[in-house]
Amino acid sequence: MIHGRLDYRHRRRIYFLLAGNLLLLGLIRVLLKEGSSFAEVLRRAGPDVAPVILAGLAMTSVIFVGAIDLSVASIIAVAGSAFGVLVHHDQPPWICYFACLAAAWVLSMWNGYLIRTLKIPAIIVTLAGLPFYRGLALIVADLGIPDFGGNISVYDAAYHQPGKFYAGWILLATIIAALIWEAFGRTPRQWLARGNSEEACRLLGMKPERILQSAFCAAGIFLGFAALIAVTRLQAIEPGRMLVGFELHIVGAVVLGGTNIFGGEGSFGGTILGAFFLYFISQALTYAGASAYFQEAITGAVILAVIGLDCAIHRRQKQLDELA
Amino acid sequence: MARALLQLDGVEKAFGGVQALKQTDLEVDEGEVVGLIGENGAGKSTLVKLISGVHQPDRGTIYWLGKRLRVMSPHHATQAGIATIHQELAFFGTLSVAENLLMAESWPRTFWGGTDWRALFHEARNRLSHFDLKIDPEKRFDSLSSAEKQEVAIARALSQDARLLILDEPTASLSEQEVSRLFDHLKRLRNARVAIIYVSHRLDELKQLSDRVVVLRDGECVASYRTQETDVNRMVRDMVGRPLEQVYPRGRTTAPGRPVLELEAATRRPLFHDVSFTLRTGEIVGLAGLVGAGRSELARAIFGLYPITSGQMLLFGKGWAPRGADEAVRAGLVYIPEERKRQGLVMDHSVRDAISIGISDRLTRWGIIPPKRELERVQAAMGRYGIRARSPDDPIGTLSGGNQQKTLIARWLDRAPQVIILDEPTRGVDIGAKAEIHRLIDELAQQGKAILLISSDLPEILGMSDRLLVMYDGTVVSELTGERMTQENVLLAASGMSLNTSSPIHQ
Secondary structure (H helix, E strand, O other): OHHHOOOHHHHHHHHHHHHHHHHHHHHHHHHOOOOOOHHHHHHHHHHHHHHHHHHHHHHHHHHHOOOOOOOHHHHHHHHHHHHHHHHHOOOOHHHHHHHHHHHHHHHHHHHHHHHHHHOOOHHHHHHHHHHHHHHHHHHHHHHHOOOOOOOEEOOOHHHHHHHHHOHHHHHHHHHHHHHHHHHHOOHHHHHHHHHHOHHHHHHOOOOHHHHHHHHHHHHHHHHHHHHHHHHHOOOEEOOOOOOOOHHHHHHHHHHHOOOOOOOOOOOHHHHHHHHHHHHHHHHHHHHHOOOHHHHHHHHHHHHHHHHHHHHHHOHHHHHHHHHO | OOOEEEEEEEEEEEEOOEEEEEEEEEEEEOOOEEEEEOOOOOOHHHHHHHHOOOOOOOEEEEEEOOEEEOOOOHHHHHHHOEEEEOOOOOOOOOOEHHHHHHOOOOOOEOOOOOEOHHHHHHHHHHHHHHOOOOOOOOOEHHHOOHHHHHHHHHHHHHHHOOOEEEEEOOOOOOOHHHHHHHHHHHHHHHHOOOEEEEEOOOHHHHHHHOOEEEEEEOOEEEEEEEHHHOOHHHHHHHHHOOOOOOOOOOOOOOOOOOEEEEEEEEEEOOOEEEEEEEEEOOOEEEEEEOOOOOHHHHHHHHOOOOOOOEEEEEEOOEEOOOOOHHHHHHHOEEEEOOOHHHHHOOOOOEHHHHHHHHHHHHHOEOOEOOHHHHHHHHHHHHHHOOOOOOOOOOEHHHOOHHHHHHHHHHHHHOOOOOEEEEEOOOOOOOHHHHHHHHHHHHHHHHOOOEEEEEOOOHHHHHHHOOEEEEEEOOEEEEEEEHHHOOHHHHHHHHOOOOOOOOEOOOO
């Protein structure tokens, strides 16, 4: 957006998603039944969509460098377990919050470290991480709580601050920070550079491994906030079942936002709008009275349709680009 | 007296069990242009990578300005003043030109810490204008032409006060005109006392540009002489280790036969328009022109990758409007693309897979390819086309460029096609393999195949073709035959200038 750094493809996708979001909001407004307030729908949107956007920003960062992280939901589960165990042992809220953030960050860094040192593709390392961290979450809960029966209850309102009262604000602050960073920071451009060509980075004397690690570091921070909000909204944390399938929903939002899944191009802004778009679709479907079964299928179809339409319109341009 | 800038003393490097470089000495003086030649696999790229810090030598010493230098990384080499432009351009396609130029340096910042984009683009514009380049630094790098990309590479390499510039095959994807622009830049650098190591397969270029030529063969430095005191034949002899005739083969004796491919005002704007010509059996027609003139685009349309929008094409006398490449292959028309790495081959596949994929439908019995039959056919093809690999199961990526190209040709030719379109068949191929490919093309014409040859290598296209069509700005502007087939005429026509001696096909 600054000095044309976002090229026309991404700008087009962003306008498209903006228009789509407004259209969906209009539709929700029309579908709204007597007695429900539209302002309430808007007010709730931020907190509801916050975990998706924050985890989406994490995913966008690692996809920028040409990696991917399929273990995000399991990492959040570990963060949830750590949080729950500390709550169970009556630790003060700030320690529990910190543990939640730290767990997510450490595991994200660990993913980056494994990919970097084992030289195994990120998709494989994190695919293995998916069940591994899920198991870890259960082990942590089981070891930390004497008679752990599958879920950890958190009743005290003091532990629900970030998720229930500040989620919208945390989201807003993170979005602003991410957009400013994207517009003026150098690091995201280095991520994109590595996503374009690791070899080129090496030949230029940049350190591709370090760049990869920095993306997982930033992703860990975003993921920490996502975990914090996701976990502190719950009365009962179920480490074994929470957010199953969440990672693909996030990849959907990222790709919908115009980020190339193979790395090297994309934008935080697109991811944010993509996440809202998916959220408003599910809301619109709910208000239209569609069943949950339909909602899942329609969400998938929409991702395909939006991206397919975008590609179809510009296939000719792409063809010419390839010839050039 | 110029002093030695770079000195290599007994440098060695092995990869796995393969000795890529044996006991090599090299000296480069200030302001000197050293041409580095050798067949593919002779060790040129290894030598370049040792000097530029990508690899470290196993043995031997590198001296820089008389002092011992250990280049541990590309960054280190750049700092010392050694700039390298690698064969595969190291760029970030989706980022802007400015970011590509300055990615490895520190960026200007605003007072509150963010990137100062305005200053960044300004800096990039300055660097580009230093080389008289009028490229918009805000443009996406992908959208530049090959020549512009090359120029940005030079601007980047030299932006940090480099004293030695290494270019590895810089002209492989440039047209003649773009090459001469590159040479202007290089000559200016030489005058500014920058030393240049220039790796190339094109000996005529080295003749023009270099002060001294160093020949590598099988990882050893076998000869070094002043360019003025030598001739192309001697360079070739030293490179291959045996005398090699530089003449283009012409075994075909019969006159061209019946027409097999006819185009009448074939048009697909903006790629090409109003192209008409006839291709007959047993003839080689050259399609010359600058990069971007529409040659490959035309070839791809004939091959059915996209339809023409007006005009007509005839194949074997019947209307030809293929819906896809498979139809073309079945009809007996094959296209061997210019960028073999991107368009033709999967680098991890074995030679066997790469060849048999072209004939698999003919080998298949009940949906299964009989391994024995496949191997026989593949080995036969490897023998016939002189593909040098240790075994058919070697990955394509480990073969030299020439052998990759031969594999690609073998894939299709086993189907016995009647019309063959070859797009830059010898680009990036060493001189020995080049001669073999030329002989192969000639043999095919002898067998009565019709061949459309696209090449930016002027001597090659002049030497191989029976007739020459020259394209400019999307259309054929001139047809050259017999004595009118000269470098000058091709260059004039290809740059859109009128030719007195030629007969334009289109007014």
